[in-house]
Amino acid sequence: MPIPPAYALVATDLDGTLLRGDDTVGPRTRAALGLVRDAGARHLVVTGRPVPGVRELLAGLGYQGLAVCGQGTQVYDAGAGRTVRVVTLDAEAADAALGKIEAQVGQVFAAVDQDGAHGRTLIEPGYRMPHATLPAQRTRHRDELWAEPVIKVLIRHPELSDEALAAEARAVVGDLATVTHSGPGTVELQPYGVDKGAGIALAAEEMGVDPRASIAFGDMPNDLPMFRSCGYGVAMGNAHPTLRAVADEVTLSNEDDGIAVVLERVFG
Numbered sequence: 001m002p003i004p005p006a007y008a009l010v011a012t013d014l015d016g017t018l019l020r021g022d023d024t025v026g027p028r029t030r031a032a033l034g035l036v037r038d039a040g041a042r043h044l045v046v047t048g049r050p051v052p053g054v055r056e057l058l059a060g061l062g063y064q065g066l067a068v069c070g071q072g073t074q075v076y077d078a079g080a081g082r083t084v085r086v087v088t089l090d091a092e093a094a095d096a097a098l099g100k101i102e103a104q105v106g107q108v109f110a111a112v113d114q115d116g117a118h119g120r121t122l123i124e125p126g127y128r129m130p131h132a133t134l135p136a137q138r139t140r141h142r143d144e145l146w147a148e149p150v151i152k153v154l155i156r157h158p159e160l161s162d163e164a165l166a167a168e169a170r171a172v173v174g175d176l177a178t179v180t181h182s183g184p185g186t187v188e189l190q191p192y193g194v195d196k197g198a199g200i201a202l203a204a205e206e207m208g209v210d211p212r213a214s215i216a217f218g219d220m221p222n223d224l225p226m227f228r229s230c231g232y233g234v235a236m237g238n239a240h241p242t243l244r245a246v247a248d249e250v251t252l253s254n255e256d257d258g259i260a261v262v263l264e265r266v267f268g
Contacts, residue, residue: 006266007041007213007214007215007231007232007266008040008041008042008209008210008213008214009041009042009043009044009204009207009209009211009213009214009215009230010033010036010041010042010043010044010214010215010216010217010263011044011046011068011200011214011215011216011217011226011230012043012044012045012046012216012217012218012259013046013047013196013217013218013219013220013223013226014045014046014047014049014054014057015047015048015049015183015219016183016219016220016236016238016239016254017217017218017219017223017236017254017259018045018217018254018259019254020254020255021254021255023057025061026257026260028257028260029257029259029260029263031260032257032259032260032263032264032267032268033259033263035263035264035267035268036263036267038267039267041267042065042207042209043063043065044065044066044067044068044200044203044204044207044214045058045063045065045066045067045068045078046067046068046072046196046199046200046203046216046218046223046226047067047068047069048070048071048180048182048183048186048188048196048222049069049070050069050070050073050074050113050114050119050121050151050152051069051070051074051076051083051116051117051119052116052117052118052119052120053069053121054067054069054076055076055078055081055117058078059078063078064078064079065077065078065079066078066084066203066206066207068196068199068200068202068203069199070113070151070152070190071151071152071180071182071188071190071194071195071196071199071222072087072190072194072195072196072197072198072199072200072202072225073086073087073088073089073115073151073152073190073191073194073199074086074087074115074151074199075199075202075203075206081117082117083116083117084206085202085203085206086115086151087151087191087194088115088149088150088151088191089150089151089152089153089177089189089190089191090191091146091149091150093176093177093192094112094146094150094153094176094177094189095142095146096176097153097169097173097176097177097189098110098142098153098155098189100172100173100174100176101155101168101169101172101173103172104168104169104171104172105157105160105165105168105169106157107126107158108155108156108157108165109123109124109125109126109127109128109155109156109157109158110123110124110127110142110145110153110154110155110156111123111124111127111129111136111145111153111154111155112145112146112150112152112153112154113150113151113152113154114148114149114150114151115148115149115150115151116148116149119148119150119151120136120137121135121136121137122136122137122138122139122144122145122147123136123137123138123139124138124139124141124142124144124145125138125139125140125141127154127156128156128185130156130183130184130185130186151190151191152188152189152190153177153188153189154186154187154188154189155169155187155188155189156185156187162181162184162185162186162187163181165187166179166180166181166187166221169187169189173189175192176189176192177189177190177191177192178190178191178192178193178194178195180195180221180222181220181221181222182220182221182222183220183222188222195222195225196222196223196225196226196229197225197226197228197229198225200214200216200226200229200230201229211229211230212229212230212231213231214229214230214231214232215230215231215232215233215234215262215266216229216230216232216233216234217234217235217236217251217258217259217262218233218234218235218236218239218243219235219236219238219239219240219243219254220239220240220243221240221242221243223235223243224242224243224246227243227246227247227248232248232249233246233247233248233249234247234248234249234250234251234258234259234262235247235249235250235251236250236251236252236253236254236258236259237250237251237252237253237256237258238253238254238255249262
């Protein structure tokens with residue numbers, strides 16, 4: 001029987017953390033995750049991407065476990081190919097939150113991620129996707145964003161930085177939504193109280209694991225709630241300064257197998 005590990009769960013963000021810039025996982029990191037499995041611990045993917053944006057990617061990586069997706073709004077079973085938990089964002093609350101933000105900072109441009117395994121990303125006129133490779137469908141008017149249930153709203157401002165926009169949004173939305181800065185050009189609104197930490201709690205409940213007995217790896221401010229929920233937080237070498245400042249440890253970058261450096265020490 002394997003010796004019980006110091007951590008029962010290893011939670012990893014995807015972009016900028018587990019994945020290299022070409023959306024692959026390095027051989028050394030794959031081997032280190034094998035050490036995790038051999039020790040009897042579990043690996044949990046935790047990402048801001050919605051299920052449609054990771055389904056094929058996870059299959060290509062051979063990942064069969066649970067994945068927290070959509071900034072904590074979805075728990076997806078990659079092995080079974082189905083979503084087991086979901087929290088949607090009320091359309092009226094989302095529209096009201098956008099109104100409050102625009103009253104504070106002027107016009108913003110919005111997009112939404114729809115719920116469901118085949119949900120689409122819809123973008124209103126003027127919104128520019130931060131990553132040109134991500135598929136999206138344009139709408140003619142903001143009202144069309146709410147045609148189907150959504151899990152989150154993405155907002156951009158023509159002049160404000162991501163940090164400034166997130167701060168201004170938090171100052172005015174109250175309990176209408178949770179505001180998250182998840183990446184370059186990406187400020188998001190999720191259901192109030194929902195974030196990666198809440199998503200980990202849902203996934204841990206499904207697995208029968210205490211989230212505090214987990215080690216988490218991340219690179220952006222949206223990983224802060226994940227660090228708070230877990231027992232030990234590791235920031236990547238390429239991480240945002242906000243995350244590095246609160247991490248228990250800073251490892252090498254995602255390109256340099258920073259996850260493997262830590263896992264080899266902990267589970268090797």
